[in-house]
Amino acid sequence: MVLIYYKAALGGLPYAIAASPHGRRILFTLSDIPAMSYFALRHLHISAALLSITLFALRGALALYGVHWRRWSLLRWLPHMNDSVLLAAAITLAWMSGQYPFQQAWLSAKVLALLAYIGLGKLALRAEQPQVQRLLWFIGALACVAYIVAVARTRSPWLGLA
Incomplete structure (x- = not known):
């Protein structure tokens, strides 16, 4: 699993996603913090x-x-x-x-x-x-x-x- 840091979607809030063979899913957004x-x-x-x-x-x-x-x-x-x-x-x-x-x-x-x-x-x-x-x-x-x-x-x- 590879963590990738994006800053685009989700209203401009940074978020981390996990890239896996089964696709991507959001792990957390900084709105959680x-x-x-x-x-x-x-x-x-x-x-x-x-x-x-x-x-x-x-x-x-x-x-x-x-x-x-x-x-x-x-x-x-x-x-x-x-x-x-x-x-x-x-x-x-x-x-x-x-x-x-x-x-x-x-x-x-x-x-x-x-x-x-x-x-x-x-x-x-x-x-x-x-x-x-x-x-x-x-x-x-x-x-x-x-x-x-x-x-x-x-x-x-x-x-x-x-």
Whole structure:
């Protein structure tokens, strides 16, 4: 049995179906779960992701321009707080929708790209790295973020090309 996630019919509510040799049947709709909580959580996740990307880009740009952003306490603690909210929302969304990494290829791709982004971002924000290296790490981290967003939008690790 293969779970497939659709977002079309049923009044636009996401639902999961099972494909079997005997045809397809709806397993659940997200109307079974309080719809407001799912969609509110999804918007929280998207908003936290946008804020996370913005904060990373800001800190990376400031570091490349030689501005000591670490002296501003807001830029030291806010990204960690926001990323905790982002992760909690992601885990809850995966649980609510029944889609899990290493079960769904697109979620696996997002998790692996996230790990690459964390590693590259850490190198890009290190003060002791030469500026040229920091720029390369920063570009690599932003490329990972772009891939994560594209995978999230297409629900395909191949970005809909395969």
